[in-house]
């Protein structure tokens with residue numbers, strides 16, 4: 135299998151380590167005692183570290199062999215470039231993918247250690263905000279499982295996503311120093327460091343052949359040091375690489391200034407270099423134009439391209455024009471790394487000496503761009519003056535790309551200056567800006583959205599001009615999630631039950647879940663009882679978490695109604711909250727006919743600068759306090775806000791959910807992926823016709839999905855004359871809900887704090903049009919309650935949701951990327 139001809143890999147034979155429980159136990163014990171110097175009774179964390187090393191050792195042979203295969207001359211490779219990889223924990227995931235969970239449990243028993251407790255010691259690697267970052271992590275898992283030569287490139291942030299604390303009902307942020315106790319999974323590879331330039335100026339000169347060239351001089355350089363994380367495929371001996379860059383100062387940083395006696399300036403320069411990889415920006419929807427963020431983007435793009443080129447040249451390649459685009463493809467995760475388009479041009483033209491046209495041929499054949507949002511405020515634009523100061527050579531290149539591109543536009547639409555203005559990479563105005571999405575589109579051969587509706591809306595709206603120019607570039611790739619983490623690992627009880635009935639092939643080929651459909655037939659009572667019992671056990675686990683974190687008692691037999699995702703107005707946690715208040719009023723008014731006991735859980739982080747989102751969190755907590763302590767409510771309704779929602783919380787939540795809330799304003803949620811995790815684990819969805827909800831609805835059938843609300847086109851049509859107060863006047867319940875909130879019932883000692891939230895709902899310019907969907911949402915929630923009353927019916931619908939979730943595996947998503955965009959050869963095809 136592995137490349138025996140590659141000299142680097144011929145020298146040493148590596149033997150696989152033994153994986154029986156006894157050897158695993160010995161190795162764990164050896165790490166604990168002889169390496170870490172810890173003994174029985176030590177803090178649990180060291181048991182985690184010892185076990186992590188024990189498992190990491192078992193990845194090494196596969197890791198080395200996988201590299202050897204990928205380095206074969208002529209191998210085409212893909213590079214997934216992303217400012218975010220929301221990995222979460224690695225230990226339990228590696229155990230699942232190596233098939234070692236059982237043996238490790240046995241091994242630990244002999245040392246009176248407990249795997250569940252050890253797993254909890256691992257901090258989440260929270261190097262992402264939400265969907266986009268978690269998607270990148272799921273993609274990595276699937277690529278390794280499919281044995282695709284894909285390397286992930288990201289930033290090794292010292293501080294990941296902030297930790298959320300709730301203080302008097304408000305969100306407070308604490309730094310997440312996840313690396314403080316070390317990271318046993320990573321391997322530092324200083325031998326592959328890269329030098330990255332910033333600042334300085336450009337200079338024209340003639341080379342030895344008399345050709346005019348440009349060089350970028352007097353720069354302040356930063357060193358990029360790679361740290362590799364192993365990504366194990368599922369039981370296939372393949373280990374792919376996630377390469378994360380850390381910034382550090384160059385060696386010479388201090389010499390000059392140090393000699394001049396300016397010691398503190400020298401230290402300042404060192405600090406500036408090290409700041410680049412210090413912290414993840416916790417914004418998930420609005421760009422903030424911070425200089426450090428642009429530095430991060432260029433730092434990632436430049437170091438990754440240089441590394442990919444180094445790898446390619448190391449396999450003996452020199453002929454850029456013939457082979458580079460044939461053997462390398464870069465997938466850019468949103469616009470964040472799209473400066474890579476200009477950087478690859480710079481490397482090819484300035485450093486490799488190619489002609490512009492040849493370099494452009496290459497660049498525009500190996501870049502591909504995925505868009506993840508339709509929200510205009512999330513579209514990245516960088517002030518030209520910032521570019522000029524930080525990346526002067528790249529700005530020149532962007533201007534050149536733009537000039538040639540606009541010539542093409544003018545040739546195609548002579549005299550259409552308005553179109554040229556719209557399509558220009560440079561937005562004119564008081565502050566001229568570089569439009570990063572346009573740069574990505576012009577420089578890429580493939581542009582995709584992340585769900586069918588989203589891709590459609592892109593070509594009809596935001597990207598319309600570009601679609602008219604290059605329709606063949608645009609495509610859809612509906613998102614997915616990895617069934618290894620989100621089912622096999624998170625939901626062992628349900629996994630065992632499924633495997634008992636249809637075998638374990640579903641873990642690699644999720645479409646096999648369709649084999650569960652017969653078990654949803656009314657005759658299969660016994661299976662259905664077990665399915666129900668499994669869900670109940672998972673709900674007990676979640677109830678314990680809610681009790682510990684929120685001091686709220688969730689009754690596991692009640693309907694678990696779940697909304698977990700970033701807090702944003704377009705996701706409409708407020709709509710959910712209005713419904714909770716509506717149910718509360720019904721209880722208080724004694725109108726409880728057909729109500730079911732319901733436990734509503736909301737979780738998610740707000741961007742620290744997003745005032746409205748933070749106020750919504752406060753409101754959820756305020757309503758929760760009143761509802762949960764009102765004796766009249768008496769268990770019929772519970773509301774809890776789960777603090778610090780993250781990957782490892784979702785691993786407890788998804789298996790325990792009955793109802794999945796996917797209630798964004800139609801046309802706003804690009805895809806959603808939490809919706810898929812919840813569906814796979816047997817939750818029913820209440821949702822709008824938005825993002826991947828539509829495809830979930832198609833897969834499971836309307837009779838197993840609670841659809842409500844305006845469609846995307848109806849939302850847009852209504853926007854022109856939206857009159858929210860009319861909905862209030864026509865709806866006693868809505869009026870009652872808003873009046874109760876306005877009365878201060880939920881904020882007795884903090885008067886007025888929710889006025890702005892209410893005003894936003896009642897504003898005719900409310901972009902999210904929450905009140906327009908209130909009635910249809912409440913009506914559909916009544917259907918939910920009705921369905922829940924028939925527990926046997928509910929269980930059958932739950933089984934059908936899991937059975938029809940096969941399409942939403944990232945294995946399918948990655949196969950589509952590979953078929954349509956990457957064209958890689960899987961190692962399995964040999």
Ligand code: 26W
Nearest residue numbers: 265266418419421506507512804805806807
């Ligand atoms: C510039 C700051 C910034 C940072 C992140 C702007 C925008 C983002 C992302 C677009 C936020 C994000 O995570 N988007 C989500 O991507 C998921 C994966 O494709 C989709 O499922 C979600 O619908 C989309 O909101």
